[in-house]
Amino acid sequence: MSVIDALLTHYNYYAVVLLLGIGVYMLVESTNLIKKVIGMNIFQTGIFLFFITAAYVEGGAAPVVHEGGGPYVSPLPHVLILTAIVVGVALTAVALALVVRIYDEYGTLDEEVLRQLYHD
Amino acid sequence: MTPSVLEVVLLVFVLTSALGAALLKDTLAAVMAFAAYSLGISIIWVLLQAPDVGLTEAAVGAGVMTILLLIALANTVRPSEDQLFERVRPRTVLAVGAFVLVMGATVPALPAVGATDSPVGSGEVTDYYLDNAYEETEVHNAVTAVLAAYRGFDTLGEAVVVFVAGVATLTVLRTEAFA
Numbered sequence: 001m002s003v004i005d006a007l008l009t010h011y012n013y014y015a016v017v018l019l020l021g022i023g024v025y026m027l028v029e030s031t032n033l034i035k036k037v038i039g040m041n042i043f044q045t046g047i048f049l050f051f052i053t054a055a056y057v058e059g060g061a062a063p064v065v066h067e068g069g070g071p072y073v074s075p076l077p078h079v080l081i082l083t084a085i086v087v088g089v090a091l092t093a094v095a096l097a098l099v100v101r102i103y104d105e106y107g108t109l110d111e112e113v114l115r116q117l118y119h120d
Numbered sequence: 121m122t123p124s125v126l127e128v129v130l131l132v133f134v135l136t137s138a139l140g141a142a143l144l145k146d147t148l149a150a151v152m153a154f155a156a157y158s159l160g161i162s163i164i165w166v167l168l169q170a171p172d173v174g175l176t177e178a179a180v181g182a183g184v185m186t187i188l189l190l191i192a193l194a195n196t197v198r199p200s201e202d203q204l205f206e207r208v209r210p211r212t213v214l215a216v217g218a219f220v221l222v223m224g225a226t227v228p229a230l231p232a233v234g235a236t237d238s239p240v241g242s243g244e245v246t247d248y249y250l251d252n253a254y255e256e257t258e259v260h261n262a263v264t265a266v267l268a269a270y271r272g273f274d275t276l277g278e279a280v281v282v283f284v285a286g287v288a289t290l291t292v293l294r295t296e297a298f299a
Contacts, residue, residue, distance in 0.1 A: 009232035021220035022138045029212045057241040058234030062169045063262035073169045074246040075262035090285030096192040097289040103196040
């Protein structure tokens with residue numbers, strides 16, 4: 001299978017890979033803690049895109065079942081991702097609370113300054 | 121199946137706003153780019169026939185998440201705007217590039233987008249839910265049926281997580297609003 005063919009048939013999965021890459025880059029490279037939290041969320045939504053794409057069936061309808069309807073896309077990944085989105089927000093809330101607390105204690109959000117303060 | 125023009129436009133929009141969130145130096149600009157990203161991805165959910173996920177993402181991802189980030193920004197500091205973009209370090213780009221290449225190499229092994237014979241789309245569990253959800257729960261929306269009935273304990277666990285997160289947030293911030 002040529003690269004172009006793969007890109008045309010697996011486009012969403014390549015977007016997943018790129019989103020995961022951007023998320024990892026932000027987690028590693030951003031020195032600002034709030035941007036790290038944003039990076040974590042981008043990584044998460046990359047995984048969500050993987051699940052929802054896996055659930056998709058060409059020509060399928062949303063899984064609201066009626067007599068004689070169909071085909072439908074798979075409802076199970078949708079449920080898992082609904083749960084994951086809410087858990088992700090809870091995670092973000094705790095992370096941001098910690099960020100605000102760190103700022104109150106140390107007066108900075110810069111990772112490198114924080115490391116310096118920690119070593120002193 | 122090949123992507124429609126709308127899908128390509130949305131994917132490019134989503135990837136661009138994610139890159140914007142990564143590279144913009146100003147935190148407020150990064151938060152705005154992330155809000156645009158969430159909105160774009162919620163439209164992708166609708167195109168992929170997942171309206172429930174799309175609604176949740178638009179309300180919670182683009183709405184609540186942006187508000188949380190803005191509250192955090194209001195209580196902390198915005199870095200001084202001496203430059204528009206972050207400094208890009210080649211070492212990290214190389215490491216992340218290798219990660220992306222390795223992940224990308226596995227993609228062709230997956231079933232094509234929308235394949236009718238994919239393990240998820242034609243799986244036993246999927247067929248069971250679609251065939252029996254209405255008779256067993258009298259709910260037309262299979263997603264609701266699975267969320268509230270078949271996987272009800274899962275959803276209870278989710279509620280526990282949200283509760284614990286609320287308690288943790290208040291504890292960390294030493295808020296005495298409920299004391």
